Amino acid sequence: MALYSDKVMDHFQNPRNVGKMEDADGIGEVGNAVCGDIMRMYIKVRDGIITDVKFITFGCGSAIASSSMATEMIKGKPIAEALELSNKAVAEALDGLPAHKLHCSVLAEEAVRAAVKDYYDKHGVAYDPAIFGCDSCAHGHDQAPGEA
Amino acid sequence: MYVYADNAATTALSPKALEAMLPYLQGEYGNASSLHSVGQRAAEALQKARDTVAEVIHADPKEIYFTGGGSEADNQAILSGAMAGARKGKKHLISTAFEHHAVLHTLKKLESQGFEVTLLDVHKNGVVSAEEVAAAIRPDTALVTIMFVNNEIGTIQPIGEIAKVCREKGVLFHTDAVQAVGHLPVDVQALGVDMLSMAAHKFHGPKGVGALYVRRGVPVVNVIEGGQQERGKRGGTENIAGIVGMAAALKEAVTDLEGHMAYVTGLREKLITGLTQIPHSCLNGDREKRVPGTVNLCFEGIEGEGLLLWLDAKGVAASSGSACTSGSLDPSHVLLALGLPHEIAHGSLRLSVDAWNTEEEVDHILQVVPEVVKYLRDMSPVWDELERGEATHLI
Missing domain, CATH: 3.40.640.10 (Type I PLP-dependent aspartate aminotransferase-like (Major domain))
Structure with missing residues (x-):
């Protein structure tokens, strides 16, 4: 059995929305090089809608695939909906991730939230800080049903 | 191929x-x-x-x-x-x-x-x-x-x-x-x-x-x-x-071990010479005191697993001390023992050839590895920071 699902391999080899964005409204970067995964997500926002998304990622196959999938899942969506994106939803959309790779989907969720927070901060949008209260709890999220 | x-x-x-x-x-x-x-x-x-x-x-x-x-x-x-x-x-x-x-x-x-x-x-x-x-x-x-x-x-x-x-x-x-x-x-x-x-x-x-x-x-x-x-x-x-x-x-x-060693050493040297031309790469381990067929390199700004998956897709089976391949978050204990920082050790590649490999195969590796390294660097936030001078190259 292959390590990754066909969906993961597809998003790894044909990543959607990959690249940098020069005029982003919000940029979020999570992870660190010591651990081996960094995701940077760029968003463009018009009237509360995420009109464009880009990402660049340093990391393994599932980190790249998770970033790619997350960008597809929030593109064209209202910000409120993007904030509801869960790591579980990302992993499920990829037809599952191996158990030890689930943290990649957590990073994708966190990258989206970090980009939205940056957009709010830069554009003076008032928000309840509690909605970003779990920036640092990379290990406490729901575990998606992945394969071992 | x-x-x-x-x-x-x-x-x-x-x-x-x-x-x-x-x-x-x-x-x-x-x-x-x-x-x-x-x-x-x-x-x-x-x-x-x-x-x-x-x-x-x-x-x-x-x-x-x-x-x-x-x-x-x-x-x-x-x-x-x-x-x-x-x-x-x-x-x-x-x-x-x-x-x-x-x-x-x-x-x-x-x-x-x-x-x-x-x-x-x-x-x-x-x-x-x-x-x-x-x-x-x-x-x-x-x-x-x-x-x-x-x-x-x-x-x-x-x-x-x-x-x-x-x-x-x-x-x-x-x-x-x-x-x-x-x-x-x-x-x-x-x-x-x-x-x-x-x-x-x-x-x-x-x-x-x-x-x-x-x-x-x-x-x-x-x-x-x-x-x-x-x-x-x-x-x-x-x-x-x-x-x-x-x-x-x-x-x-x-049988003809010396002949095999000379041949495989030639393949290895070609790999080292070719691949160390990639900017911000380094050969791991002593240049001379090495077995004929094994080469291990690090490429700054990329992670090993992505490199391996792409190499496989482009026709090269290699390995890495990459954390992600083993299921732990730590990179290779061998590369860490050499004193390499974690962020460099994550981007490692091991190629091991022997007498069954050919010059043409080495040429294929030399063509594919630089392409994949460049592709992954172009989508790496770590490489982006290095290029913009926001971080300092370690190798």
Whole structure:
């Protein structure tokens, strides 16, 4: 059995929305090089809608695939909906991730939230800080049903 | 073109080894312990294989114990050395930080049983110094175990010098020679080692079979209790086909060993010269003291698993000390032992070629690796920061 699902391999080899964005409204970067995964997500926002998304990622196959999938899942969506994106939803959309790779989907969720927070901060949008209260709890999220 | 450049992981079975094995998988199914002629033919084949392996490493056939592979041989050697020491009240073991896990995990187990373990520095170049081994030996040292060739970076250790130091101080010395046998001249007499492990599948023999050389007079402890097989030191009906295949593959590997070494060294040098031209890359391990076929490089700004998956898609089978391949978050313990920072060690690539590889295959690798490195760097936030001068290049 292959390590990754066909969906993961597809998003790894044909990543959607990959690249940098020069005029982003919000940029979020999570992870660190010591651990081996960094995701940077760029968003463009018009009237509360995420009109464009880009990402660049340093990391393994599932980190790249998770970033790619997350960008597809929030593109064209209202910000409120993007904030509801869960790591579980990302992993499920990829037809599952191996158990030890689930943290990649957590990073994708966190990258989206970090980009939205940056957009709010830069554009003076008032928000309840509690909605970003779990920036640092990379290990406490729901575990998606992945394969071992 | 698909190039298999992961021969340090395992090798293809040689047709000659397969041919030697087939009779023992078909008609000659005897148990070497049986008294009837079917069994005695198996016993003869076993003896011939033992003679061959012994001859290649200049040992006596009685000093060869066949095992279920290199890991088992390592386990048995270390347990034997440790127990021999413990009987005299010696419970100190010396090794290095970059051994194979078959060694490191056995040492860890012994540590939990009251042994003390000293792991020597392997320095930036991945080579242990015999002087440091001498300095680490204490009156209560039972065993020194140091690998012949490191499996990830390919560096050769001064085994002869270390063996001399150990002998002078009366300490047993084992070497895990799994990456050396069949690739370098290995002569247990000239080296002066007490125990040496080998594995068939690293030199085009079958998987699941290996051997432990134990110099006469060194007491051997069982890992597997059972019948009187292997002079009572390894229970279980012998894997005759596997053992015969191991001997045939070893014989083939050392026929014109010098010629093979020169050829494979040429392929390796071409790889090193070509791949170190990639900006912000580095060769891991000593430039000269290395086994002919193994190259290990780091590329700054990328992560190893993505590199491997892309190389596979583009027709190159390689490996990496990448964290993600092993399921842990830490990069290779070998690269960390060299003192490489985590962020560099994550971007490692091991290519291991041998006499079965061709110049054309090396050319394919040299074409594909730079393309994939560039592609991954272009989508890496780490590389972006380096390029913009927001972070400093480490290599």
